[in-house]
Amino acid sequence: MSLLSVRGLDKRFGGVHAVRDLSFDVHPQTVKALIGPNGAGKSTVFNLLTGFDRPDAGSASFDGTELVGMPPHRIVRAGVARTFQESRLFETMTVEENVLVGMHHRLKTTFADAAMRTPRVVREEREAREQALHAMRVVGLEPFKDTLASDLPHGIRRLVEIARALATDPRLVLLDEPAAGLDGRETQELAEALLRIRDTGVTLLVVEHDMGLVMEISDEIVVVDQGRKIAEGPPRIIQKDPAVIEAYLGEVVDGV
Amino acid sequence: MRRRLNEAIVFVAGVAMLAVPAVVTDRYVLKVLTFVGLNTIVVIGLALLFGYAGQVSLGHAAFFGIGAYTSARLVMSFGLPWVLSVVGAAVVAALAGWAVAVPGLRLRGHYLAMATLGFNEIMSVAFVEARPVTGGNDGLGGVPFPSFGSFELKTPSALFVLVWAVALLVWLAARNIVRSRPGRAMRALHCTEPGALASGVDVAAVKVRVFALSAGLAGLAGALFAHSVGFISPSSFGLDLSVLLVAAVVLGGRESLSGPIVAMAVLTLLQYLGALLPGLPRQAAEAIQDWVPDIVGATLIAVLIARARGGAPVRAKEALGRGAR
Numbered sequence: 001m002s003l004l005s006v007r008g009l010d011k012r013f014g015g016v017h018a019v020r021d022l023s024f025d026v027h028p029q030t031v032k033a034l035i036g037p038n039g040a041g042k043s044t045v046f047n048l049l050t051g052f053d054r055p056d057a058g059s060a061s062f063d064g065t066e067l068v069g070m071p072p073h074r075i076v077r078a079g080v081a082r083t084f085q086e087s088r089l090f091e092t093m094t095v096e097e098n099v100l101v102g103m104h105h106r107l108k109t110t111f112a113d114a115a116m117r118t119p120r121v122v123r124e125e126r127e128a129r130e131q132a133l134h135a136m137r138v139v140g141l142e143p144f145k146d147t148l149a150s151d152l153p154h155g156i157r158r159l160v161e162i163a164r165a166l167a168t169d170p171r172l173v174l175l176d177e178p179a180a181g182l183d184g185r186e187t188q189e190l191a192e193a194l195l196r197i198r199d200t201g202v203t204l205l206v207v208e209h210d211m212g213l214v215m216e217i218s219d220e221i222v223v224v225d226q227g228r229k230i231a232e233g234p235p236r237i238i239q240k241d242p243a244v245i246e247a248y249l250g251e252v253v254d255g256v
Numbered sequence: 257m258r259r260r261l262n263e264a265i266v267f268v269a270g271v272a273m274l275a276v277p278a279v280v281t282d283r284y285v286l287k288v289l290t291f292v293g294l295n296t297i298v299v300i301g302l303a304l305l306f307g308y309a310g311q312v313s314l315g316h317a318a319f320f321g322i323g324a325y326t327s328a329r330l331v332m333s334f335g336l337p338w339v340l341s342v343v344g345a346a347v348v349a350a351l352a353g354w355a356v357a358v359p360g361l362r363l364r365g366h367y368l369a370m371a372t373l374g375f376n377e378i379m380s381v382a383f384v385e386a387r388p389v390t391g392g393n394d395g396l397g398g399v400p401f402p403s404f405g406s407f408e409l410k411t412p413s414a415l416f417v418l419v420w421a422v423a424l425l426v427w428l429a430a431r432n433i434v435r436s437r438p439g440r441a442m443r444a445l446h447c448t449e450p451g452a453l454a455s456g457v458d459v460a461a462v463k464v465r466v467f468a469l470s471a472g473l474a475g476l477a478g479a480l481f482a483h484s485v486g487f488i489s490p491s492s493f494g495l496d497l498s499v500l501l502v503a504a505v506v507l508g509g510r511e512s513l514s515g516p517i518v519a520m521a522v523l524t525l526l527q528y529l530g531a532l533l534p535g536l537p538r539q540a541a542e543a544i545q546d547w548v549p550d551i552v553g554a555t556l557i558a559v560l561i562a563r564a565r566g567g568a569p570v571r572a573k574e575a576l577g578r579g580a581r
Contacts, residue, residue, distance in 0.1 A: 050454065089448070090444045124437075
């Protein structure tokens with residue numbers, strides 16, 4: 001039984017065939033890595049799965065719900081969250097506020113309620129801040145609670161993106177290069193955080209170039225090259241797959 | 257903590273404004289300060305839309321006008337009680353805002369500015385040409401004073417208190433909005449729309465709602481204006497007012513209510529400097545009055561250039577020209 005079932009996903013941008021007839025499954029409470037050389041179409045796949053772009057063909061069924069055709073915010077409400085390769089934090093807001101925006105669809109306060117600041121609004125705000133604190137603790141962000149996003153060091157910014165995604169109460173999180181720009185120690189801390197998140201019952205689909213991290217945390221790997229799937233399986237098998245080695249030839253890859 | 261202090265100052269200043277008529281007896285000065293109160297209501301709405309949500313509107317004078325004519329007509333032609341006509345005017349202006357926002361908010365940055373500017377110009381012509389409703393260029397006179405039953409508010413001090421009491425309530429409501437869920441959504445989509453979408457925020461819906469709210473507040477102020485001055489004409493609802501409001505929000509800063517209010521007050525008072533500073537020679541006062549639109553424009557340009565060079569803390573450049581993202 002799979003949580004996310006991708007079938008025949010296809011996308012062209014003008015003359016570029018970015019994603020070709022891609023199919024794969026993500027199983028509940030596992031970590032799946034989506035890897036491939038630069039320009040293989042990994043980020044496009046993420047955009048297609050999260051409503052930021054529409055595929056020309058194919059489907060993506062999340063626990064029985066068809067994601068293709070849904071707008072991004074509805075996909076979040078259905079239980080699929082994502083992070084971005086280039087961080088898209090709310091720079092003028094504190095870490096806590098960034099996380100609270102992630103809780104947007106779980107809160108009920110409307111413009112009218114908010115204007116009158118009813119007792120229900122006050123209660124909801126207090127409860128939301130408690131839950132936000134919890135989401136910050138999972139990734140160790142508590143000390144940065146009141147820091148503006150624009151003032152954060154790079155490594156911490158990546159964690160805020162993850163905490164914000166977790167705040168949407170997702171069952172599946174798509175992480176786009178979470179280790180980009182992190183040093184060795186930070187990457188190790190990230191790996192531990194991701195495994196902790198998986199252990200809380202959240203399924204992860206990760207695009208990542210750091211092969212050390214991929215091999216450490218993944219239960220399964222799917223390899224794409226020029227938009228096409230060339231291999232799929234557990235890390236041990238993928239490392240020895242001739243097609244994968246061929247695709248990576250000429251590229252310097254950490255840890256392989 | 258600094259924000260708390262800032263808000264406390266604004267609150268005390270707001271309440272103190274209500275006591276002004278006890279000290280100031282000059283009818284003209286009270287009328288000028290009443291205009292500041294009306295503009296406060298409009299600029300709070302624009303600060304929510306532009307300063308918080310990042311959606312520019314160069315059409316707010318038109319919503320102000322829609323509110324003014326609607327309320328005047330509801331009382332004069334349909335005999336509605338004053339309170340209902342003011343509420344009705346705010347609702348009509350909000351609906352107009354909604355109608356502009358649904359197609360308009362597909363546009364961003366400069367394009368949204370152009371579209372709302374176009375709307376302001378269209379309404380300026382409509383106010384002149386729809387003579388049976390608006391009285392055309394001759395204006396609409398004899399708009400009744402605000403009244404509760406048989407009790408009319410017609411002295412400058414009573415009108416002053418009414419307008420500033422409403423302004424204070426609007427400020428409290430706006431402050432409550434920006435501190436909770438809808439306010440965070442507005443600020444978030446201003447920073448990054450993909451980030452807001454990925455956090456589950458229905459960006460399009462939030463934009464339309466804040467636009468309608470903002471237009472509704474302009475309409476509310478317009479209605480209060482019509483009943484306070486008793487005479488309205490198209491010249492009160494021109495582009496110069498829209499530009500002054502946008503300038504006030506840019507000068508006042510992103511994600512601020514008190515900043516735009518103070519900036520708007522200064523820009524509004526410039527026009528009446530002659531009456532406010534008795535010692536000022538008449539010619540100097542008139543010169544300043546004539547040059548106010550130029551002062552507003554020049555200040556706006558100077559501030560934007562300074563901020564584009566990183567000379568000021570607020571990223572107003574982003575707020576105005578977010579075309580690319």
